Amino acid sequence: MDEPTREAFERLLRIARSDTGQSRRVADFILAWWNADSLGGFDLADLFAVDKAIARDMTSVFAWLASRAEAEYPIDHRAQIEEIIRLWRPEVLERMSKTA
Numbered sequence: 047m048d049e050p051t052r053e054a055f056e057r058l059l060r061i062a063r064s065d066t067g068q069s070r071r072v073a074d075f076i077l078a079w080w081n082a083d084s085l086g087g088f089d090l091a092d093l094f095a096v097d098k099a100i101a102r103d104m105t106s107v108f109a110w111l112a113s114r115a116e117a118e119y120p121i122d123h124r125a126q127i128e129e130i131i132r133l134w135r136p137e138v139l140e141r142m143s144k145t146a
Contacts, residue, residue: 051110054103073134
């Protein structure tokens with residue numbers, strides 16, 4: 047990930063780990079990238095429900111992803127993403143623990 051995209055993504059990670067309506071939308075964006083099948087998708091209309099700076103960061107990450115020849119995931123940020131899953135998708139963790 048290039049430096050501007052990494053910085054944008056790290057700002058999004060910080061926002062997603064708080065508890066606001068915008069945080070939920072940012073978490074949805076990040077988790078859709080991580081695993082949309084199990085964690086849910088992202089409604090593009092949610093771009094209208096976040097501040098312009100947040101929307102720009104989402105757009106930067108999305109544009110970077112679109113430029114990749116192959117799928118890439120933010121595995122270097124796994125711990126932060128797992129924290130977001132605990133905050134916003136605890137039912138997924140509960141389901142996983144029952145099947146383990």
